[in-house]
Amino acid sequence: MRLNAFILTVFVLTGCGSQPVGQTTDSSLRRKFESAIAREILSEVRRELHLLKGSTRAEYLQRKSKQLSASVDFTQVTSSIRLEHQLLDYLTRSERTKWQASEFQEKARALSSLNWSLAESEDKILAEIDRLDQTIAAVAGDETTGNFSLERHINNVRSGADYPEDSYRGRQQYLDDLADTMIKTQLNWHAFFTRYEESALSIAGTESTKTSFNYNQGTLSISLAKVTDLPMFELRSIAAYYGFPGIQSFSTQDKKGSLSAVLELPGYIHGWAGYVLDYIAIRDVDRTLSYLYFSRLMAGLALADLRINTDNWSVVEAQNYLTTSTPYSANRIRLMLSKTSSAQGYYLAAVAGKLHFSTLRDRCPVESKACESVLHQKIVELGPLPFEILEQRLSALQLFTDNSLSSTPP
Numbered sequence: 001m002r003l004n005a006f007i008l009t010v011f012v013l014t015g016c017g018s019q020p021v022g023q024t025t026d027s028s029l030r031r032k033f034e035s036a037i038a039r040e041i042l043s044e045v046r047r048e049l050h051l052l053k054g055s056t057r058a059e060y061l062q063r064k065s066k067q068l069s070a071s072v073d074f075t076q077v078t079s080s081i082r083l084e085h086q087l088l089d090y091l092t093r094s095e096r097t098k099w100q101a102s103e104f105q106e107k108a109r110a111l112s113s114l115n116w117s118l119a120e121s122e123d124k125i126l127a128e129i130d131r132l133d134q135t136i137a138a139v140a141g142d143e144t145t146g147n148f149s150l151e152r153h154i155n156n157v158r159s160g161a162d163y164p165e166d167s168y169r170g171r172q173q174y175l176d177d178l179a180d181t182m183i184k185t186q187l188n189w190h191a192f193f194t195r196y197e198e199s200a201l202s203i204a205g206t207e208s209t210k211t212s213f214n215y216n217q218g219t220l221s222i223s224l225a226k227v228t229d230l231p232m233f234e235l236r237s238i239a240a241y242y243g244f245p246g247i248q249s250f251s252t253q254d255k256k257g258s259l260s261a262v263l264e265l266p267g268y269i270h271g272w273a274g275y276v277l278d279y280i281a282i283r284d285v286d287r288t289l290s291y292l293y294f295s296r297l298m299a300g301l302a303l304a305d306l307r308i309n310t311d312n313w314s315v316v317e318a319q320n321y322l323t324t325s326t327p328y329s330a331n332r333i334r335l336m337l338s339k340t341s342s343a344q345g346y347y348l349a350a351v352a353g354k355l356h357f358s359t360l361r362d363r364c365p366v367e368s369k370a371c372e373s374v375l376h377q378k379i380v381e382l383g384p385l386p387f388e389i390l391e392q393r394l395s396a397l398q399l400f401t402d403n404s405l406s407s408t409p410p
Contacts, residue, residue, distance in 0.1 A: 027076075034076040041068045042084050042259065049262055055099045061092040083389070087259040090386050094264070104309040108345035112267030112352045113386035118310060121348060124355055125302050132296045133325075139288050150325065157293070157327035161231040164224075171224040174232075175205050178222075181235045182243040189280060192245040194377045201248045212335055215242055218251050229332040236287055237294035240280055246273035249380040260384050266346050268384040271353015274298055278358065297326045297336075302351035305340045315340075356387060363400040371399050 045064050052060055065088055074082055094110040101107050105118050116124070133150055141148035164174035186199065200218055208214075208223040212230070215221075220242050223229065240246050247269055274295065281291035304318035313321075315337060322333045339346055357379070364371035375394075382393050 030073075031076050031078070034073050035078055035081050038068060038072045038077055038081045038084070041071065042081075042088065043257070045088065046257065046259065046262060058092070058095040058099050061088070061095050065089060065092045084259055086389055087263065087385070090389075091259060091263055098264075104306075104344055108306075108348045108352075111265065111343075111345045112271075112349035113265060113388065114267060114349075114352050114356060116352060118306065121352060122303070122306055125299060125306065125348070125351060128351065128355060129296070129299045129303065132292055132299055136289065136292050136296065139292070154325060154327050157233070158231075158329075161233055161327065163232065164227040164230055166227050170227065171205060174224070174227070174230060175203055175222070177232075178235055178238060179203055181239040185236065185239040186244040188284075189240075189245055191373060192276075192279075192376055193249075193380070194373050196244060197249075197252050199244055199248060200251060201243055210335065210338070212332055213238070213242065215247055218248075223335075226329070226331055228329050229335070231327070231329075233290045233327075234294055236284070237277060237291050240276055240291075241273045241294065245376070246276045250384060263384050263386075265349075265353075265384045265386070267349035267353035267356075267387070268390075270346075270350035271355075271357055272379065272383070274350060274354030275357035275361075278354065279361075293327055297322070297328060298347065298354075299351055300325055301336055301340070301347040304337060305345065305347040308337075308340045309344050353387075360391075360394070365400075375399055 041064060045061070049057060049060065068085065068088060072081075072085075074085060090113070094113075097106050097110040101110070108118075108121065109115060136153070137148045137150060140153055164170045182199075182201065182203075186196065190196065202219040204219055204221045205224045206221050207225050208221070209225055210223075212223050213220065242248060249272070250269060277291050277295050281288050281295065284291065300322045304313060304322065307313035308315060308318055318337055318340070319330065319333055322328070322337070323330055326333070360379075361372060361375065364375060374397075378394060378397060378399075379390070382390060385393070
């Protein structure tokens with residue numbers, strides 16, 4: 001009934017204008033009419049989806065997707081409406097997979113939008129872990145002795161780390177230090193993009209015992225319940241990952257009125273943040289190790305995500321592995337590992353996305369620094385999107401010398 005009333009309004013509005021009669025005018029009015037219907041249905045999805053929980057989201061999206069397809073002639077709408085139609089189709093499929101798929105591989109694919117097999121995923125993650133471990137050894141090792149031990153190094157970093165003072169004042173100082181580091185990070189890496197949007201990130205301390213860091217709609221909530229979960233060496237990593245040029249770069253997406261703002265794609269959002277850390281790590285040479293530790297944690301969690309959910313590791317085995325290979329507290333690791341159960345495929349998708357962004361960046365000509373900054377800008381302006389759609393959009397920009405992006409179906 002609501003949509004019928006809207007269609008009547010469109011007829012009245014278009015009928016009131018004084019327009020020259022002719023085929024061109026008819027075609028223009030048809031495009032406006034079809035696009036207006038599509039925008040109304042898509043706006044309903046944006047308004048109503050967040051009110052729904054569980055499997056009802058998949059049922060709702062299925063219904064709205066059928067309504068959109070039946071109501072609109074997509075040969076007569078704008079390119080932006082056609083993109084939103086693609087996003088609604090992907091959102092419908094991924095939400096259905098999220099609640100109906102029994103296979104871990106399908107869940108991971110829906111969260112990453114990459115069509116990797118589990119064997120391929122494990123090979124890529126293990127290769128990434130090996131790369132990070134070798135880089136840590138090269139940066140931290142003593143070349144005169146040649147007997148570097150990663151486990152010994154990790155233990156030394158953990159035991160020698162500084163933490164916030166266990167007091168109200170110490171916790172507040174940690175939040176202030178992080179806010180200051182976020183400002184400095186944006187200033188230091190201003191050339192990462194061609195331009196920056198104004199940051200509106202809020203930082204809030206909580207007493208949560210469920211998660212150490214949680215980013216939601218422009219607010220980064222940090223658990224201050226255990227100060228030993230917050231080593232000071234990771235301040236720059238947290239600032240870059242959650243602030244600019246990381247996740248906060250997508251803060252303006254909700255203002256665009258696009259369905260991209262309601263997509264759950266850790267492969268894009270957290271994959272991007274992981275890519276940012278890697279990019280900065282090799283350029284901020286005085287602090288490379290601090291970024292590597294965080295990247296190593298995420299790669300280890302991706303491996304744990306895969307192996308726990310394919311019954312190759314227990315949670316205890318995963319915790320032991322991460323404790324010996326990363327300098328974070330046992331409680332911090334335990335909290336992060338809980339997501340391998342509540343959001344299967346989340347960490348795997350994040351690291352897969354990071355690796356995929358690196359392959360996109362590698363297509364930029366070596367001699368062209370402008371390509372990198374333009375590519376980075378386009379990735380945050382276009383996204384979050386399924387990688388197949390992102391690559392379709394990027395291929396038209398002709399940033400790359402070969403311009404041969406190969407689409408990977410979700």
